[in-house]
Structures are given as structure tokens and as C-alpha cells.
Amino acid sequence: MTFDKLLARLRGVAGAAAVTLLALAGTAPARADSWPSRPITIVVPYTAGTSMDTLARIIGPKLSQKLGQPIIVENRPGASGNIGTGYVAHAAPNGYTLLMTVVTFVMNPKLHKSVPYDPLTSFAPIGRVADGALVFAVNPRFPAHTLAEALAAFRAHPGKYAYASPGNGTPQHLAMELFKMHTGADIMHIPYSGSAGAITDLLGGQVQAMILPANTALPLKQSGKLRVLAAAQPQRIPVMDDVPTFAECGVHGADVSLWFGMLAPARTPAGIVDRLNREIKQILAMPEIKSSLDKQGLTVAPDTPKEFAALIASDYARWTEVIKKAGITPN
Structure with a gap:
């Protein structure tokens, strides 16, 4: 082999190595x-x-201003949220693909035969954003x-009355089953394919009863079309301060946190x-953001990544137990 051919070959090898290094650099984890x-x-x-979509679109522009980069909100619906959640779980861990989700995130793994993520290991919690x-x-x-x-009516007439939910395994369904476990109420479940029906x-x-979002119930309560008997949370709801909480009614352990949060x-x-946690906390502290969420029936609820991780773990254990005790089978 002549010197010129040897030199050309070495240059080719060096070029290929450079391309490989550039490719590896493209997949390397992002530096903070x-x-x-x-x-x-x-x-x-x-x-x-949906509330998650609204939250993402309210927070997105403010986060874009703070980070100096565009924020794109992308809807990936399907399979009760599992398609979009699985997509983020398998995305590169570089801070460029995030997930805005709701408490069903910890319910779905026990309600479906297979989900493309593990709520405890597939994500890095960023923080809770709001509560409904x-x-x-x-x-x-x-x-x-x-x-x-x-x-008293439920106990006097076991199985006579029915409650509605937007579907099997929805938060409203599980919240009512949790209520039944803590009260001994015998009331039949009628699942619908959505909230409207x-x-x-x-x-x-x-049907005689239902657990539903406060912002949905408020105008129906005001018009006399519904009678709201209790709030399923520790504190009274400001826009319904005449409605007592479960605890005030003597029902303990049935409070439900309908939380929304962001993960990577x-x-x-x-x-x-x-x-991300720091910037989102500052956004949630803005009066105009609080006002926007109030109109959606949501309350700002910022916390730390560690606190959000603890909430995910405790709720995963809690709803796993409810699903098992209520005999709810995977879809």
C-alpha cells in the first residue's frame, strides 16, 4: 500500500469515528x-x-418566557391516557419531553392488563400543579x-339506589367505592361512557347519587337541579362554603385528592x-394564573419533586387497595 493510499484510509477511519462521536453526542443526556x-x-x-390540557396551555406561555424557548403542547390521547404516558416514559431523559397528567396515572396500572410505564420508576416527578x-x-x-x-337511606334499603360514574375505573367511580368502604353504604354502580350521560x-x-367535580356541580346546585351534600376533601370549597366536608359529616378516610402534576x-x-419545579412554582404564584385556574374549578397546589413523588407512591398504594377490595377487574 502506498503512503497516499494509507493516508486516505486513515482519514476515512477518522471521519467515521467523528460521525460516530457526533451521533453519540446527540443522544447523550442533557446538561442542566x-x-x-x-x-x-x-x-x-x-x-x-380537558383539565390537563387547559393547565398545560395556561402554564406553557409563562414557562416559555422564563426558559427562553417555545413550549409546545401536544395531545396524545388514547387507552385512558396510557398512550401519551407511555410515549413520555420512553422519551429521552433530556428535559425536552414532559408529561402533564392526573391522578389516573396511578390508577391505570391496576385497571388495565398492561400499561407501558411504571408509575414509581418510569418518571422523575417535577411537581404537583393543581387540585380539583x-x-x-x-x-x-x-x-x-x-x-x-x-x-341512612342507603342502609335502610340495600341495593335499591344507584350511583353514576363516567365509566369503570374513573376517579369518580373509585372515589365512590372508597366512600362505600368507609361507610358501609350499599349502592349500585351504573357506569356511563362519559360524564354527560x-x-x-x-x-x-x-340514578340517585354521584361524586363529580365541584366546578361541574356548582351551576347545577345554584339552579336547584342537584343537591350537594358533602365535599370529598379536608377543607370546605370556597365557592361552596355552605357544603360540609366528609369529615364534618362523620366520614373519615374517604377524602380524594384529584391532583394534576408534571413529570419527566x-x-x-x-x-x-x-x-422546572422552581419556575412552575413562580408561575403558579402569579395572581392571573390563580384566577385562570379558579375559573376551571382548580386550586393551585405547588410542591417539591420529593413531595410529589411521595404523593404518587401513597396514592398508588391506596388505589391499588381500593381496586382490589372493590373487585374492579382490569379492562
Whole structure:
């Protein structure tokens, strides 16, 4: 081999090595001190118009201003949120693909035969963003004006009355099953394919009770179409301060946290997670953001990555137990 051919061959090998190094650099984890350098995507695993989607689109522009990069909200609905959630779980842990989710995140693994993520190991929790209040309501023709009277009716006539939910395994369904476990109420479950049909039949008296979001119940309560008997949370709801909590009605252990939060793929650098948490906390402290969430029936609820991780773990254990005890089978 001549010297010129040898030199050309060495140059070819060096070039190939350089290409390989560049490719590896492209897949290397992002460094917190150089992040972000391009647009960030927040994946919402449900359709547009849901509370998660609204939250992402309210927070997104403010986060974009703080980080100096565009924030893209991408809806990836399907399979009760599992498609979009699985997509983020398997995304590169570089801070450019995030997930805005809801408490169903910890319910789905026990409600489906297979899910593409593990709620405890597939993600790096960034922080809780907001809470949505749930209330226990009955049709006005149901013979109860207090929760105690409703429980007395359920116990006096086991299996006679029915409650509605938007579907098997929804938070409203599990919240009512949790309520039944702590009160001994014997009331039949009627699942619907969405909230609209469930609420229509509740108003019509085909079913007698339902646990539903406070912002949905408020106008129906004000018009006299629903009777709201209790709030399923530790504190009274400001826009319904005349409605007592479960605890005030003597029901303990049935409070439900309908939380919304943001996560990143597991192994995302701690520096990126901490910065996102810090920036989102500052956004949630803005009066205009609080006002926007109030109109959606949501309350700002910022916490730390560690606190959010603890909430995920405790709720995963709690709802796993409820699903098992209630005999709810995977879809």
C-alpha cells in the first residue's frame, strides 16, 4: 500500500469515528447548565379541552418566557391516557419531553392488563400543579338533605339506589367505592361512557347519587337541579362554603385528592427537574394564573419533586387497595 493510499484510509477511519462521536453526542443526556437550547414539548395524554390540557396551555406561555424557548403542547390521547404516558416514559431523559397528567396515572396500572410505564420508576416527578375538588351530590327528589340522611337511606334499603360514574375505573367511580368502604353504604354502580350521560341521568332521577367535580356541580346546585351534600376533601370549597366536608359529616378516610402534576422521563438530570419545579412554582404564584385556574374549578397546589413523588407512591398504594377490595377487574 502506498503512503497516499494509507493516508486516505486513515482519514476515512477518522471521519467515521467523528460521525460516530457526533451521533453519540446527540443522544447523550442533557446538561442542566446548557438546558434548554431548543423547544420543549408538554405531552397531554388526553384530548384537548380537558383539565390537563387547559393547565398545560395556561402554564406553557409563562414557562416559555422564563426558559427562553417555545413550549409546545401536544395531545396524545388514547387507552385512558396510557398512550401519551407511555410515549413520555420512553422519551429521552433530556428535559425536552414532559408529561402533564392526573391522578389516573396511578390508577391505570391496576385497571388495565398492561400499561407501558411504571408509575414509581418510569418518571422523575417535577411537581404537583393543581387540585380539583370533588363533591357528593344527589338528585333533589332523593329523600336526603344531609349526608347522614343519605347514608341512612342507603342502609335502610340495600341495593335499591344507584350511583353514576363516567365509566369503570374513573376517579369518580373509585372515589365512590372508597366512600362505600368507609361507610358501609350499599349502592349500585351504573357506569356511563362519559360524564354527560351520567349527569343527565342523575338530573333525571334514573340514578340517585354521584361524586363529580365541584366546578361541574356548582351551576347545577345554584339552579336547584342537584343537591350537594358533602365535599370529598379536608377543607370546605370556597365557592361552596355552605357544603360540609366528609369529615364534618362523620366520614373519615374517604377524602380524594384529584391532583394534576408534571413529570419527566426517569433519569432526567436533577438540575433540570429542580429548575422546572422552581419556575412552575413562580408561575403558579402569579395572581392571573390563580384566577385562570379558579375559573376551571382548580386550586393551585405547588410542591417539591420529593413531595410529589411521595404523593404518587401513597396514592398508588391506596388505589391499588381500593381496586382490589372493590373487585374492579382490569379492562
